[in-house]
Amino acid sequence: MKAHLLYVEDDKSLSFVTRDNLEHQGYRITHCINGSEALEVIKREQFDLCIFDVMLPDVDGFTVAKEFRKFDTEVPIIFLTAKSLKEDRIHGLKLGADDYMTKPFSIEELILKIEVFLRRSKITNPKSPIRFRLGKYLFDHANLNLSTPEEEKQLTQKEADLLRFLIENKNKVLKRSAILESVWGEDDYFLGRSLDVFISRLRKYLQKDEHIRIENIHGVGFRLQED
């Protein structure tokens, strides 16, 4: 799996060269040309590392980092700063940045730094985060949070457990008994009625994306379908 990098930089010529180099290095790059674009992207995509220019035409890199840290406290952030002001560097580090580079920087050095951080986050964070992407939704099981770029929905534990079980068996038919065993811990006729209610609720939460559907297989169970 390629590492996915978020690169926010408004300078066209610099970003072209950098992006080209990083892609050539084998990374998948998502590039934003300003802060507000970045703010949208971080809501709906997942990254392994971020590179933020501090100086941006609209929302500055610090603000982007601050927002980003609300979603994720683990993913490394590297700041690019034109001036080498001590205050800027300290401010960045306090915001949860992991490093900064002063422009102009050497691409070779940037790549080395990226590798350092990616190596390290693999060591310290071997378990993949319990976040799933489902259509336009992002589902964070640990935080019981189901969000789209527009809004955010807080789930209950059971709702989240059920949704997770469905996602982990996406496009597969799940028997009622299997769902009840897995999510409720026991299989019982009356719990089946509860399951119906929960399915109904999840359907409502997921109706913002027409490619996502929870289908019923009559007499058998359910299937979370994505197309």
Place this chain on the structure above:
Amino acid sequence: MKAHLLYVEDDKSLSFVTRDNLEHQGYRITHCINGSEALEVIKREQFDLCIFDVMLPDVDGFTVAKEFRKFDTEVPIIFLTAKSLKEDRIHGLKLGADDYMTKPFSIEELILKIEVFLRRSKITNPKSPIRFRLGKYLFDHANLNLSTPEEEKQLTQKEADLLRFLIENKNKVLKRSAILESVWGEDDYFLGRSLDVFISRLRKYLQKDEHIRIENIHGVGFRLQED
């Protein structure tokens, strides 16, 4: 558990100040005044982080790092370099360094960098960082002090411990059991009632900033939310 740092530096006056600062910050420091001494020390002691000056009277910092990496590939290494030569920096990074700082450096910045790496290695330092910023509040855990520009509130040890745990896991859902384990040391139903009381107190202390909220996740736990 205090984090144990290896600091190799020959400049007497600089190393005295740095060491003093780092110890005051709550770290345990082993200081070597030259490379060969460092080579001995790394064979018999264990460290959580290394700080190597590149220029040393005998064996240079790069060589020390190289030797050190034979024993340990995980522990972060920060180089201190007098000149800001690109080649030096790249050489360091290739040797398995994680970062470098150019002399003269700000001690505040060094401490922040150390924090960044230790945080990733999950080594928690009881005294660090001394202060957290939370909305309009400034929280000093060591001094049990929570202050706004207007007023100041003295916390109790438990209040401070709890607040710190919440801050360190800001915007994340924390299970009751996890909080009790971490702050009280044991997970027990009746302590849960105590936790409720403490949450309630913290809420009162934090009500001056409407962007800060301690939310309850029914049946799960709590989340300190900042927006």
Place this chain on the structure above:
DNA sequence: ATTCTTGTTAATGTGCTGTTAATGCTTAAA
């Protein structure tokens, strides 16, 4: 000895969750 501080327990009121119930619709077998 007494006062203060601090963490726990108690008391009381509120709110949320999962289940059950009610109602109408759909499916598939007779």
Place this chain on the structure above:
DNA sequence: TTTAAGCATTAACAGCACATTAACAAGAAT
């Protein structure tokens, strides 16, 4: 086509989880 069982959705509800304030007990400070 009929009919019984299965499913969908909304509403209602009981039980428990939580919030808040007050009272209390044990230890520390004076």
